[in-house]
Amino acid sequence: MPEPTTERVPRRRAETRRRLLDAALPVFAEEGFGRSTVEQICERAGYTRGAFYSNFASLDELFLAMWERRSATMTEAARTAVDQLGNTEPADVRAIVQHLLPAIPVDDAWFRVSAEFTAHALRNPSLLRVLTAREDAIVGALLPLLVDLLARTGRSIPDPAALGQALVALHDGTSAQCLIDPANPLVRQRREDLFVQVITAYTQEN
Structure with a gap:
């Protein structure tokens, strides 16, 4: 039928x-x-x-739909990574970073497109507000996962919003470095080290 x-x-x-x-x-x-x-x-x-x-309705709307889909994929990958740990307690902040970082990839094509769209949005206040809200939403979806893992190591986040902003800035900046010098393994290692240092700086032992 x-x-x-x-x-x-x-x-x-x-x-x-x-x-x-x-x-x-x-x-x-x-x-x-x-x-x-x-x-x-x-x-x-x-x-x-x-x-x-x-x-x-427009290429802007298409890009925002791409952003939404990519954000959902990244969030799901992070959730899967957390689920794979089960009840295991990560040894420290570095162990958490090493486990979660693969879920937040450095992607050449996406970096180029998102950087150009961000520049485009900076010239359009209403579009920039939408983009900012979308970025806040993905940070809001990912932070609870980090909070859970940090709690297992005996750490908490006094100011989640500040940590979220710091992590976004760190991801964007180190992504550019990784793409500029892709054959240098030290760049990836420094990216990991910086994530460890920033998370440690913005959290505290309970």
Whole structure:
């Protein structure tokens, strides 16, 4: 028996949206966010402009949907990493960093696109507010996981918001360093060391 039309349409729409999102990142990374067009993304995805505009009002909205999807993927990876520990108590802050850091990858294409979009948002106050809210949301989703792991080592966070801002700045800055000098293992090691130092500085023993 054929699927009811009401079920086929949402499924088809979700597939169209997924393919457009998949196509957008390489286009943005290759062309630059400011130079990319709806037509380029549609061509990469195999759709028409009509398919694009039935899912997204603009390239800005498409990017924010990409951000949302990437944030969800990263949060899920971090949760999985925490779940894998079970009831194990990490030895110290470094053990926590080593366990969680792979869930927050350094990605060349994403870094280029997100850096360009951030610069674009800085020229648009309303868009910047949306971007800031999205960043706050992912920090808010990840911090409880870190709080839980730190509690297992006997540490707490007096000011979670300050630590969240520090970790975002640290991730962005060290990501740039890793991408500029990818063959240097010391850069990755210093990234880990800095995460350990910052988390230690913003937490305290109970």
